[in-house]
Amino acid sequence: xxxxxxxxxxxxxxxxxxxxxxxxxxxxxxxxxxxxxxxxxxxxxxxxxxxxxxxxxxxxxxxxxxxxxxxxxxxxxxxxxxxxxxxxxxxxxxxxxxxxxxxxxxxxxxxxxxxxxxxxxxxxxxxxxxxxxxxxxxxxxxxxxxxxxxxxxxxxxxxxxxxxxxxxxxxxxxxxx
Amino acid sequence: xxxxxxxxxxxxxxxxxxxxxxxxxxxxxxxxxxxxxxxxxxxxxxxxxxxxxxxxxxxxxxxxxxxxxxxxxxxxxxxxxxxxxxxxxxxxxxxxxxxxxxxxxxxxxxxxxxxxxxxxxxxxxxxxxxxxxxxxxxxxxxxxxxxx
Numbered sequence: 239x240x241x242x243x244x245x246x247x248x249x250x251x252x253x254x255x256x257x258x259x260x261x262x263x264x265x266x267x268x269x270x271x272x273x274x275x276x277x278x279x280x281x282x283x284x285x286x287x288x289x290x291x292x293x294x295x296x297x298x299x300x301x302x303x304x305x306x307x308x309x310x311x312x313x314x315x316x317x318x319x320x321x322x323x324x325x326x327x328x329x330x331x332x333x334x335x336x337x338x339x340x341x342x343x344x345x346x347x348x349x350x351x352x353x354x355x356x357x358x359x360x361x362x363x364x365x366x367x368x369x370x371x372x373x374x375x376x377x378x379x380x381x382x383x384x385x386x387x388x389x390x391x392x393x394x395x396x397x398x399x400x401x402x403x404x405x406x407x408x409x410x411x412x413x414x415x
Numbered sequence: 416x417x418x419x420x421x422x423x424x425x426x427x428x429x430x431x432x433x434x435x436x437x438x439x440x441x442x443x444x445x446x447x448x449x450x451x452x453x454x455x456x457x458x459x460x461x462x463x464x465x466x467x468x469x470x471x472x473x474x475x476x477x478x479x480x481x482x483x484x485x486x487x488x489x490x491x492x493x494x495x496x497x498x499x500x501x502x503x504x505x506x507x508x509x510x511x512x513x514x515x516x517x518x519x520x521x522x523x524x525x526x527x528x529x530x531x532x533x534x535x536x537x538x539x540x541x542x543x544x545x546x547x548x549x550x551x552x553x554x555x556x557x558x559x560x561x562x563x
Binding site: 256257258263264266272275300303304 | 420451454455467472474477478479486
């Protein structure tokens with residue numbers, strides 16, 4: 239909670255975003271008035287014709303039933319990590335584990351937010367942790383400002399490229415057998 | 416610092432008493448839960464069940480209902496009903512509070528009577544919360560939680 243998922247979808251979506259915000263009871267943990275309790279929904283067009291549907295999901299584990307619902311229809315994931323959280327690297331690794339099937343099926347890109355406020359850990363620390371926990375996996379890591387349309391577009395395009403590249407490699411490997 | 420609403424003993428006790436009273440009024444009531452808007456379980460009936468997962472689901476459902484009425488420009492969602500062969504879930508917000516009642520009635524109740532009972536008890540809950548708040552100034556909604 240607080241990494242900027244709702245903000246990111248609002249920044250990048252080309253349609254009015256569907257949001258499901260509720261009063262946040264945990265302001266002692268993350269001081270923001272509302273939190274997402276079901277999903278955010280937005281859309282962008284890539285290359286003028288391909289529609290990308292964006293679903294923002296609640297980060298708190300108590301909403302993991304929503305994760306299951308939205309995971310089924312997703313091809314890839316941008317994992318936004320709040321660098322200002324107590325142990326963001328461990329948090330990232332836990333989510334990567336929870337969403338492992340999205341990596342297996344499509345692709346995952348990590349966006350580190352709030353690194354202007356908390357400069358540490360740096361990108362290399364995240365990349366090393368991923369390399370150690372998921373040897374052989376390609377998970378690009380970027381710093382992002384979720385409020386910035388260009389940043390979020392770049393991350394989404396990286397995700398799409400990642401999914402397409404891996405699909406291509408899978409085809410090449412299959413044909414080689 | 417204010418405790419979160421769902422951890423406030425006075426709120427939990429008020430919620431439990433409301434649910435108990437609801438059960439005494441309607442024998443068709445199989446399950447009921449009071450939860451925060453953002454999906455924290457406050458009290459449930461039967462009390463020994465684990466309400467955490469259901470509270471989160473109910474909060475998502477409430478928010479999706481609000482998103483739908485907003486999308487269709489028909490104001491705010493007043494209640495949500497899910498009907499199945501074995502019963503009805505009736506869900507609605509406690510007026511003036513970031514809190515939701517979700518109740519499962521068996522088929523011996525009609526949808527109308529289930530809704531009427533649920534409506535009267537969210538109203539009672541709102542009244543009880545106001546009374547509790549006047550006795551205990553610490554108890555506030557999350558939105559006013561800044562006045563520490």
